[in-house]
Amino acid sequence: MNRRAFLKSGVAAVAAPVIVPRHVLGGEGYTAPSEKITLGGIGIGGIGHPQLKSCAEVGFEVVALCDVDDNHAKKTYDRFPQARRYRDFRELLSVEKDRVDAIYCGTPDHTHALITLAALRAKKHVCCVKPLTRTLEECKLVVEAAKKVGTATQVTASPWTGETGCRVMELLEAGVIGEVREIHLWSDRPKWPQGMTAYPTNTDPIPETFDWKLWQGPAEERPFTSEWAKESNVPDLVSASWGGRAVYHPFNFRGWTAYGTGSLGDMGCHYVNIPYRALKLRYPTRVMATSTRAYSIAYPLASVVTYDFPAREGLPACQLFWYDGGLRPPVLPKELDGQKLPDGGALYIGSKGVMLNDQVVTPSLVEKAAAVPKTLVRRGHTFQEWLTACKGGEKAGCDFEWASYITDFVLLGNLAIQTGKPVAFDPEAMKVTNNPAADALIRQPYHNGWKLEAV
Numbered sequence: 001m002n003r004r005a006f007l008k009s010g011v012a013a014v015a016a017p018v019i020v021p022r023h024v025l026g027g028e029g030y031t032a033p034s035e036k037i038t039l040g041g042i043g044i045g046g047i048g049h050p051q052l053k054s055c056a057e058v059g060f061e062v063v064a065l066c067d068v069d070d071n072h073a074k075k076t077y078d079r080f081p082q083a084r085r086y087r088d089f090r091e092l093l094s095v096e097k098d099r100v101d102a103i104y105c106g107t108p109d110h111t112h113a114l115i116t117l118a119a120l121r122a123k124k125h126v127c128c129v130k131p132l133t134r135t136l137e138e139c140k141l142v143v144e145a146a147k148k149v150g151t152a153t154q155v156t157a158s159p160w161t162g163e164t165g166c167r168v169m170e171l172l173e174a175g176v177i178g179e180v181r182e183i184h185l186w187s188d189r190p191k192w193p194q195g196m197t198a199y200p201t202n203t204d205p206i207p208e209t210f211d212w213k214l215w216q217g218p219a220e221e222r223p224f225t226s227e228w229a230k231e232s233n234v235p236d237l238v239s240a241s242w243g244g245r246a247v248y249h250p251f252n253f254r255g256w257t258a259y260g261t262g263s264l265g266d267m268g269c270h271y272v273n274i275p276y277r278a279l280k281l282r283y284p285t286r287v288m289a290t291s292t293r294a295y296s297i298a299y300p301l302a303s304v305v306t307y308d309f310p311a312r313e314g315l316p317a318c319q320l321f322w323y324d325g326g327l328r329p330p331v332l333p334k335e336l337d338g339q340k341l342p343d344g345g346a347l348y349i350g351s352k353g354v355m356l357n358d359q360v361v362t363p364s365l366v367e368k369a370a371a372v373p374k375t376l377v378r379r380g381h382t383f384q385e386w387l388t389a390c391k392g393g394e395k396a397g398c399d400f401e402w403a404s405y406i407t408d409f410v411l412l413g414n415l416a417i418q419t420g421k422p423v424a425f426d427p428e429a430m431k432v433t434n435n436p437a438a439d440a441l442i443r444q445p446y447h448n449g450w451k452l453e454a455v
């Protein structure tokens, strides 16, 4: 019986005054609203550092930490000196079985599915960084597992539940800019190397402080290279505060198809979350892409992806355009003449006017927009939402079911980028019906003894 069913059944009312360990109650982590939710963090050296601090700030109790790189994780270990430390997430889940209620996963994209599935199998609440998974098959399995287990889930995509998302929904619902048939989203990423034509040929010794085998997880085994050699001609190397000269770890895994999901995977979930919610988007009927040269091992330097969405719930069919690598919408509405676009954003083209993020920019409609009342309840704190859900309250805005739509959005775009051909996807059959090369990428092999298994 999960926590919600447990509370509904009335057993909770009887059990409440009795002090028993949480694992005894219902066996699935019953938590009184006042009780601390204990948290284990896996993949804590990059974005995991600020995000675990946020988790602690809203009230999670960080009791266990796991990372494959002692040095990269040091600042997080220092911040939570009382937390027990692990290298292998399987060991954390086994040893902490009865001591952690929730798992945060902040590893690179290619290990999200393994870790979230293992945490769900252990009946933990789970928060995973975006994108939820690296392949469509993984995404389906993770969502099915989350539904089956019934614990509280959340993905860290920029929320649709905050001020911007709620305002976009209110303005579109009020019809201020009319019917939206065109949406443009753009990002200045990548800020890491993409467009590589080959893996590096130089190798480096693996430091004792780093477990390269565990880092690779289910990916095909490769020799370790720490940094690009000086003479390497690598496009777009960035400053050390991003990934610097690192080849794979940290941060620069993003550009490789074996580990990351490119610019679209990195930023698409953030930018598409609000339009997906506000315009009730689900699966596109067709996805097309054009890009600089794409190679099977790495994402291209820049791409434009076009998504066709059918008419739905009283809304007309629309097209959504994604741009990255410094590209922007090539034709702007006259309302934006002379204006500098932000580095990333969303432009909604309506039948009556235009909106940039949550601002109506058509001068004749600005007053009308200001008069639209604020009716939606603002939430929008990723970890506060997750904590509330862990305690049996309202589910988080980007729970795994919702996150699966925006994850599939970016993964379908990548199939179109990688194959250079249109993609028509049947989500029920989990099949690309018009492009065998894209269809073959829905499911990708797991190596080194790892298995992708349903919960």
Ligand SMILES: NC(=O)c1ccc[n+]([C@@H]2O[C@H](COP(=O)([O-])OP(=O)(O)OC[C@H]3O[C@@H](n4cnc5c(N)ncnc54)[C@H](O)[C@@H]3O)[C@@H](O)[C@H]2O)c1
Residues within 6 Å of the ligand: 042, 043, 044, 045, 046, 047, 048, 066, 067, 068, 069, 072, 073, 087, 088, 089, 106, 107, 108, 109, 111, 129, 130, 131, 156, 157, 214, 215, 217, 249, 250, 251, 252, 266
């Ligand atoms: N706002 C957001 O939600 C947000 C922001 C940045 C990154 N991300 C996502 O976070 C993920 C990580 O990105 P990053 O920039 O922090 O990368 P990173 O390489 O800097 O950090 C990843 C951390 O995970 C550790 N790690 C790798 N494999 C592991 C394993 N099997 N077990 C335990 N630890 C492991 C690494 O050692 C490292 O400390 C990506 O999926 C990225 O898309 C989300």
